[in-house]
Amino acid sequence: ETGVTQSPTHLIKTRGQQVTLRCSSQSGHNTVSWYQQALGQGPQFIFQYYREEENGRGNFPPRFSGLQFPNYSSELNVNALELDDSALYLCASSLVAGHTDTQYFGPGTRLTVL
Amino acid sequence: SQQGEEDPQALSIQEGENATMNCSYKTSINNLQWYRQNSGRGLVHLILIRSNEREKHSGRLRVTLDTSKKSSSLLITASRAADTASYFCATDGGSTLGRLYFGRGTQLTVWP
Numbered sequence: 001e002t003g004v005t006q007s008p009t010h011l012i013k014t015r016g017q018q019v020t021l022r023c024s025s026q027s028g029h030n031t032v033s034w035y036q037q038a039l040g041q042g043p044q045f046i047f048q049y050y051r052e053e054e055n056g057r058g059n060f061p062p063r064f065s066g067l068q069f070p071n072y073s074s075e076l077n078v079n080a081l082e083l084d085d086s087a088l089y090l091c092a093s094s095l096v097a098g099h100t101d102t103q104y105f106g107p108g109t110r111l112t113v114l
Numbered sequence: 115s116q117q118g119e120e121d122p123q124a125l126s127i128q129e130g131e132n133a134t135m136n137c138s139y140k141t142s143i144n145n146l147q148w149y150r151q152n153s154g155r156g157l158v159h160l161i162l163i164r165s166n167e168r169e170k171h172s173g174r175l176r177v178t179l180d181t182s183k184k185s186s187s188l189l190i191t192a193s194r195a196a197d198t199a200s201y202f203c204a205t206d207g208g209s210t211l212g213r214l215y216f217g218r219g220t221q222l223t224v225w226p
Contacts, residue, residue: 002156031212033212033213033214035214035216040218041218042202042216042217042218043214044216045213045214045215050212055211055212056212056213058213088154090156090157101145101162102147102159102162103159103212103214105158107155108154108156110154
């Protein structure tokens with residue numbers, strides 16, 4: 001167990017809806033990264049948050065947004081859901097931003113868009 | 115693409131055999147990491163090797179890195195059925211922004 005938790009475990013939404021996914025980082029970690037993993041693919045970087053500010057973003061549209069709270073937990077929000085947003089969403093916490101040392105992943109949230 | 119690419123895509127072996135997976139990447143790196151994923155769940159960190167290291171061991175795992183060939187290999191010795199999982203290599207693309215680039219992974223099946 002990494003100490004990183006995510007909720008909910010599974011989620012089913014319809015096209016056009018909005019969704020919020022949550023992540024609690026490992027104790028002592030101040031950086032959270034979000035990844036999208038489509039079926040049969042490797043994880044793709046969405047963005048990273050460090051001390052409540054976005055600290056880097058991958059090739060995802062603005063309808064993917066996030067927040068980090070003072071306790072370093074984080075949310076991923078996706079607006080106007082599309083069928084291709086169906087995926088496993090993983091969050092990872094790490095100790096220091098700007099370093100690519102070990103990132104500790106949560107169990108993921110499986111999102112299905114119908 | 116900066117992402118690593120694992121080879122083979124799928125590997126099937128018997129318990130007790132060794133499993134070797136390879137990873138190739140395209141950019142310079144600061145480090146390379148290997149992760150394991152069971153049945154579409156979260157990723158478990160296995161080992162990190164820095165660009166100035168050539169080989170690293172952790173239990174039954176042995177990782178090598180050849181930066182001149184931009185490649186790495188993961189060897190699992192004396193495989194067990196519990197090693198059945200997808201294995202991913204991840205690089206940092208030479209950046210210090212904390213972003214990891216993953217390949218599509220190798221699906222390892224170990225038969226009892």
